[in-house]
Amino acid sequence: MNKTQAVNTNEFSFWYGDFQALKKLTFNITANKITALIGPSGCGKSTFLKCLNRINERGAEVSHDGSIQIFGEDIYHPQVALPELRKQVGMVFQKPNPLPLSIYENVIFGAKTHLPGLKRVQLDEMVETSLKRVGLWKDLKGQLDRSALSLSLEKQQRLCIARLLPLKPKLLLLDEPCSALDPAGIEAIEILIKDLKKDYSIIIVTHSMNQAKRVSDETIFMYMGELVEMGKTASLFETPKEARTAAYIEGRFG
Amino acid sequence: MFNPSLQLIKKEIRQKNFENILSTVTFFLFLPALVIIFMLFLKGYPALSWNFLTQDPIHGMTAGGIFPTIVGTFWLVIISVLVSCPLGVTAAIYLSEYATDNKMNRLIRLAILNLAGVPSIVHALFGLGAFVLFLKMGTSILAASFTLAVMNLPVIITSTLESLQAVPMSYREASWNVGASKLQTIRHIVLPNSIPGILTGVVFAVGRSAGETAAILFTGVAFYLPFLPQTVFDQCMSLSMHLFTISTQVVGVPDSYPFATALVLIMLILSVNSIAVGLRYYFRTRRKW
Numbered sequence: 001m002n003k004t005q006a007v008n009t010n011e012f013s014f015w016y017g018d019f020q021a022l023k024k025l026t027f028n029i030t031a032n033k034i035t036a037l038i039g040p041s042g043c044g045k046s047t048f049l050k051c052l053n054r055i056n057e058r059g060a061e062v063s064h065d066g067s068i069q070i071f072g073e074d075i076y077h078p079q080v081a082l083p084e085l086r087k088q089v090g091m092v093f094q095k096p097n098p099l100p101l102s103i104y105e106n107v108i109f110g111a112k113t114h115l116p117g118l119k120r121v122q123l124d125e126m127v128e129t130s131l132k133r134v135g136l137w138k139d140l141k142g143q144l145d146r147s148a149l150s151l152s153l154e155k156q157q158r159l160c161i162a163r164l165l166p167l168k169p170k171l172l173l174l175d176e177p178c179s180a181l182d183p184a185g186i187e188a189i190e191i192l193i194k195d196l197k198k199d200y201s202i203i204i205v206t207h208s209m210n211q212a213k214r215v216s217d218e219t220i221f222m223y224m225g226e227l228v229e230m231g232k233t234a235s236l237f238e239t240p241k242e243a244r245t246a247a248y249i250e251g252r253f254g
Numbered sequence: 255m256f257n258p259s260l261q262l263i264k265k266e267i268r269q270k271n272f273e274n275i276l277s278t279v280t281f282f283l284f285l286p287a288l289v290i291i292f293m294l295f296l297k298g299y300p301a302l303s304w305n306f307l308t309q310d311p312i313h314g315m316t317a318g319g320i321f322p323t324i325v326g327t328f329w330l331v332i333i334s335v336l337v338s339c340p341l342g343v344t345a346a347i348y349l350s351e352y353a354t355d356n357k358m359n360r361l362i363r364l365a366i367l368n369l370a371g372v373p374s375i376v377h378a379l380f381g382l383g384a385f386v387l388f389l390k391m392g393t394s395i396l397a398a399s400f401t402l403a404v405m406n407l408p409v410i411i412t413s414t415l416e417s418l419q420a421v422p423m424s425y426r427e428a429s430w431n432v433g434a435s436k437l438q439t440i441r442h443i444v445l446p447n448s449i450p451g452i453l454t455g456v457v458f459a460v461g462r463s464a465g466e467t468a469a470i471l472f473t474g475v476a477f478y479l480p481f482l483p484q485t486v487f488d489q490c491m492s493l494s495m496h497l498f499t500i501s502t503q504v505v506g507v508p509d510s511y512p513f514a515t516a517l518v519l520i521m522l523i524l525s526v527n528s529i530a531v532g533l534r535y536y537f538r539t540r541r542k543w
Contacts, residue, residue, distance in 0.1 A: 053431070055427065055430065055431060058430075082433075083433040083434065083435050084433065085433075086430060086431055086432065086433040087432065087433035090431065090432065091431050093424070093427070093428075093431075095424065097424040097425065097427065097428040098428070099425055099428050099429060099443060100425060100443075100447060109429070109432060109434070109442070110432030110433060110434070113429075113432065113433060113434040113435070113438045113442075114433060160428070163432060164432065167432060167433065
């Protein structure tokens with residue numbers, strides 16, 4: 001394993017009860033790049049994403065086989081503490097889900113749960129840096145006490161990204177982050193995502209092949225829980241090696 | 255072209271009729287409450303006075319006031335809530351936030367539902383056996399309050415469970431996703447958002463226990479006591495029991511006395527319930543979202 005790889009999966013399979021959602025996935029995801037996961041509904045792309053911070057383990061009977069390493073560390077090792085894993089591998093959901101708190105409280109919520117006793121000055125600075133990073137500071141600096149739920153969907157989604165940043169995550173997981181947004185919102189979030197890859201490794205699940213083409217460096221095509229093809233985005237879309245990939249990106253199924 | 259067809263007119267008449275039936279039935283449900291309070295006020299009016307509320311019953315309960323019964327009712331209600339509230343809320347948090355769907359937990363839920371269906375006289379017998387005799391509390395305020403608490407548990411658990419589950423899953427996910435533990439999520443996200451519902455449930459339970467008679471019958475309530483309870487190990491009188499006593503067991507009580515006692519009891523319960531409504535309103539307006 002070398003430092004430029006964010007994720008290594010090795011023969012990784014995953015089951016919800018008896019249903020095998022992922023089948024022997026083996027691939028590497030490069031650090032500081034944007035990797036798009038595409039495939040028809042139910043192909044396992046969201047499941048894979050949720051395995052990366054193990055957020056899918058509540059309430060469901062799940063089991064796995066094989067391994068996933070994030071920056072060289074096995075995330076299914078028995079000593080892995082889930083709160084720590086989730087702190088470093090943050091997820092942005094399909095539907096913006098700000099907490100029912102003020103904008104300010106939303107940004108510092110994660111930091112406060114991990115580092116109790118932060119001073120007001122440090123928190124203020126945290127809020128300012130994070131909101132600046134996602135482009136919300138100029139609009140919202142005067143109204144940080146407003147409820148986060150009163151923001152537009154696009155701003156809510158930016159806020160959901162912003163609240164991960166004080167935790168200094170290594171990997172950002174975006175689960176169809178734009179599917180609830182209008183075209184202007186989509187464009188704005190895509191610009192933000194591309195800007196964020198300087199500092200973070202990003203995996204994005206998307207239904208839109210155009211979005212995958214626009215934002216990602218590498219693309220993984222999954223089908224029925226299996227990896228079909230992986231490659232540089234440009235070459236995967238121009239000269240797919242697999243027939244199924246070609247069929248999917250031409251819109252013949254899925 | 256846009257004139258209603260015969261069929262449409264018929265449909266609208268049926269629609270109107272249905273609406274009228276619903277509103278009439280609803281009105282008749284509302285009527286008894288009004289009539290009861292009105293009748294109680296009418297018939298109890300001659301007995302109502304400041305002295306009625308603040309004096310002891312005298313002459314074998316055929317004169318005087320009902321002060322000790324009000325005091326007793328307060329003792330019972332407050333102690334039973336102090337017992338059932340922490341227990342019930344804790345159990346509901348476990349069931350909502352921690353319990354997985356297995357046989358044991360399904361059995362627990364079933365037991366709670368069944369507990370809600372147990373008649374109060376059976377609770378009284380249980381209280382007699384468990385608290386008065388087995389735990390040697392004697393017939394006392396404590397034993398009666400515990401019995402009331404057991405009776406109220408399913409109400410509090412169910413209402414708390416409902417308000418916990420009304421908090422959207424996405425809030426919890428968002429909180430876990432930044433690495434908050436389950437406990438932190440419950441403390442900072444789930445509970446603050448469900449407090450109004452929980453409080454409402456608790457206060458309604460208070461109202462219910464204030465009026466309960468059978469459950470405290472053998473466990474801690476006296477027919478007549480010449481003194482006020484000093485500790486929780488004393489017996490006490492209660493409004494509901496007193497109402498039963500002077501209505502059926504004592505000869506020579508003025509006609510207005512039972513009605514006035516009932517009115518005081520109902521007013522007490524109504525005011526407790528309006529506190530619940532007020533609390534809910536207060537929290538709703540204070541919320542930022």
